Amino acid sequence: xxxxxxxxxxxxxxxxxxxxxxxxxxxxxxxxxxxxxxxxxxxxxxxxxxxxxxxxxxxxxxxxx
Amino acid sequence: xxxxxxxxxxxxxxxxxxxxxxxxxxxxxxxxxxxxxxxxxxxxxxxxxxxxxxxxxxxxxxxxxxxxxxxxxxxxxxxxxxxxxxxxxxxxxxxxxxxxxxxxxxxxxxxxxxxxxxxxxxxxxxxxxxxxxxxxxxxxxxxxxxxxxxxxxxxxxxxxxxxxxxxxxxxxxxxxxxxxxxxxxxxxxxxxxxxxxxxxxxxxxxxxxxxxxxxxxxxxxxxxxxxxxxxxxxxxxxxxxxxxxxxxxxxxxxx
Numbered sequence: 594x595x596x597x598x599x600x601x602x603x604x605x606x607x608x609x610x611x612x613x614x615x616x617x618x619x620x621x622x623x624x625x626x627x628x629x630x631x632x633x634x635x636x637x638x639x640x641x642x643x644x645x646x647x648x649x650x651x652x653x654x655x656x657x658x
Numbered sequence: 659x660x661x662x663x664x665x666x667x668x669x670x671x672x673x674x675x676x677x678x679x680x681x682x683x684x685x686x687x688x689x690x691x692x693x694x695x696x697x698x699x700x701x702x703x704x705x706x707x708x709x710x711x712x713x714x715x716x717x718x719x720x721x722x723x724x725x726x727x728x729x730x731x732x733x734x735x736x737x738x739x740x741x742x743x744x745x746x747x748x749x750x751x752x753x754x755x756x757x758x759x760x761x762x763x764x765x766x767x768x769x770x771x772x773x774x775x776x777x778x779x780x781x782x783x784x785x786x787x788x789x790x791x792x793x794x795x796x797x798x799x800x801x802x803x804x805x806x807x808x809x810x811x812x813x814x815x816x817x818x819x820x821x822x823x824x825x826x827x828x829x830x831x832x833x834x835x836x837x838x839x840x841x842x843x844x845x846x847x848x849x850x851x852x853x854x855x856x857x858x859x860x861x862x863x864x865x866x867x868x869x870x871x872x873x874x875x876x877x878x879x880x881x882x883x884x885x886x887x888x889x890x891x892x893x894x895x896x897x898x899x900x901x902x903x904x905x906x907x908x909x910x911x912x913x
Binding site for chain 1: 812
């Protein structure tokens with residue numbers, strides 16, 4: 594399945610958001626996710642299915658003003 | 659001073675961006691005496707640098723005020739706030755909805771809408787706004803209990819471009835915590851904001867881009883404290899003409 598993660602294309606076999614993060618090695622506890630522009634909590638990733646063309650944003654803490 | 663029920667003794671909020679090194683950042687935080695530091699969220703990198711950065715700043719013990727910097731729409735800001743709440747485990751959010759890419763001026767219409775959505779969702783919103791009184795009223799009606807008017811455009815270091823507007827805000831919102839956010843360049847700017855009766859100052863670039871960030875952090879803390887003390891001591895009114903301070907009575911005739 595072709596999806597976009599942080600603006601980069603990926604071809605993955607995972608079918609849920611949680612599985613996709615593991616497949617891509619994004620396993621830090623300090624990550625937050627959004628699917629197609631909407632927030633998906635840590636608890637709901639397991640039950641969040643992915644479909645072809647989905648856009649995932651994976652954000653982490655960063656310096657800020 | 660209380661912000662959403664949290665009592666703070668320092669009236670200086672400090673940003674964490676653009677420092678020469680993580681070590682200097684931590685030293686500047688300590689020198690400033692701040693109890694509130696701002697952070698943001700950005701795309702995760704393969705090296706996991708964000709996690710290490712977050713663990714380092716947690717050890718400062720400061721309250722975390724995540725921001726929605728860079729968001730130009732209500733949906734971007736709301737989604738970013740929700741993501742920040744989960745990562746940083748706080749319901750505080752410095753809400754930025756940017757209207758112009760060049761001036762970084764707040765989109766006050768989107769700001770009010772996002773503030774209402776987030777307040778209804780349990781967030782404690784610190785809105786980056788202008789000195790417009792009507793916008794301030796709408797933000798309070800939306801659920802905000804703090805207002806953060808800009809002093810000047812973000813990162814400009816111009817100081818207070820509209821002190822009369824900030825003075826009017828203080829008069830119009832006597833019981834609302836007001837934080838000058840953005841535009842502070844020098845300690846005198848921070849002191850001036852506090853002398854106007856504002857409750858705190860949020861700054862970043864002025865410290866991070868100083869030749870000696872740690873020294874500037876210390877100077878800003880002193881300026882904020884001096885300005886606050888000066889405001890409480892009720893400065894004398896300005897006069898248009900000179901008035902001698904040395905008594906005229908008893909002056910000798912020596913001509």
